[in-house]
Amino acid sequence: MAPTTVAAPNLFESFTPSATVDVPSTWRKVKDKRDGESQTAPIKLAENACQTITRAHIEIQTDPEPPLQFRLLHNYHRGTMVDFLAKVESMVSSQLLQNISSTAFDGWSAHWEEAVTSTTLLHTLFPPVREETDMLVTDLSWNKNGSTVGVAYGRFDHDSWCNHKGAVCTWSLAGRGVGDIPAWTVETESCVMSIAFHPENPSLIAGGGFNGQIFVAQTKDPKNDPIVAISKMSDITHQEPVAKVEWVPASKPGLYHIVSIGNDGKVLTWDLANDLAEPIFGSQLFMGAIPRHLRPSGTTRTETILGGTSIAFPSENPITYIVATEAGYIAKCSRSITTQLSADPSTPNATFQLPPPSQRMANPMQFAYTPHTGPVNAISCSPFHRNLFVSGGSDGLIRLYNVLQAKPLLTFSPSSLALYTSAFSPHRATVFAATSADGLLYIYDLAHSPSLPHTTLQVTSKSTVAATALAFSKGRNEYLATGDAAGIVKVWRVASGLASESVGREWRCVEALGGLLENDG
């Protein structure tokens, strides 16, 4: 039986082409292939150690050169020698005589350095940023090298007790970046009224505070406590602000005592050997030693205490010192009139009995000078002549005194306002400077003019800001620092003519002033 259905081609069957057609490439060629092998030779490793094990030292040193010896001639012809001497003696003698009285070289000084004709500002040092903002510069002191200036910050306008924190900073003027930040800072319990660098040790500073404390600080080692010693408060120490501290040579060379004067009239001597635990000597200024004609009219009690404001020590005179007082009196005092207040630290075994309060403080005043009207703010002794000192008072007068004479030798009135400072230059015998309440710095040169200032400079930003501190640098003759009531310190380069060493003319000028009375007897 034939199927009735026609086998239809399967529609869903996948169609696979039955044959492929190869079209050979007309351009491609069959690539040649070949097998090959290669290998690098194995890397050779080798280890080796070496070390030197022997050392050799050789020291060499040159022998010290034998000191030069001159040849002393013993055999010479004595006759010709006598002839020679006879011949030249008259010539040499006449020259020697001429020379000593000659004025040919007077005023001649060789200028080895380039002269600076005017006093110019070198650095401006701003106070460090602190909680107490309106602090003024109460005192300035240069260290021995003259490269670092110490600044005491405090205030003058205390109504009663001082609640401020004072500070002492030092600025180094050597090297770069001067004036950005102080090199060293210490804060103190109260306002610092006076500081003084040690005359030999460039890293020791003595200071006196408003609360009557004396302290000594070191700037050398920043890790240790900057305060080396601080005085305690007792009834024999200062009970009013310390006005001035100074280092004075003690009996042994190289040893220094601190002498402080306070607004309570006490002049105390301190020794670092007992860590300033107690003053070793003390005396107190009383009205009794002021002659009657210098006292104000009306009755004044002789036991009235005179508040000290400044102290100065004449050169080459270990016994006397000059004090200035709030009442305007200036007096010469003797260091031998003083009372021992504590056992001498150099002889610890000696027993010491504190004298009763009635005999405690001797009055050291010996001789009073013509007083200023109003407080005397500063006095300074000439470093060149033992008889000369200058004073600067609130009455605007600078007076030049001879130690042996009550009346001032010269009076200068640069300003109608108060003078805060006055200081002799440590380099030129005839130069001294003063600063006033209107911010002016006056530099006098007696060899230049005996009445007018050589240089007058505004050292503060404006004339309402007082210039409150001044210090000549002992180590660098061209540096002078001034401090003002805004807390800013300025370092000036003094004109060469004011800083150069003294020659004959200046010596004679100073000698004429200071030696006046010595000749009369």
Next chain:
Amino acid sequence: MSLPKDSITKDYTDVEATLSRITSHTGVQGIVIATHEGSVIRSTLDNIQTQQISTLVTQLAARGKSVVRDLDPEDDLTFLRIRSRKNEIMVAETKQYLLITIQNPNELQKGWI
């Protein structure tokens, strides 16, 4: 030394007297008598200073002498003064010897320090 003995003593005292006369002038710091070769005959200074002065000043004097002679061969150096900030050095010279005197000319003015 053919001179009789008393003459030597007399010469000696003469030299000493002259030296002390010069030394007694104001400001005189010291005297050195030397030869042109730098040998020292008498000195009132200490050894170190004498050594320095005798060698250095003698050399300078010799230099000065040659300058004067070069300028005028018939001339000769007789006296040399050096002024410094502190001192004045005077050299008196003859054919054989040099007398070096050091003086501080400011001594009168500074006498009080």
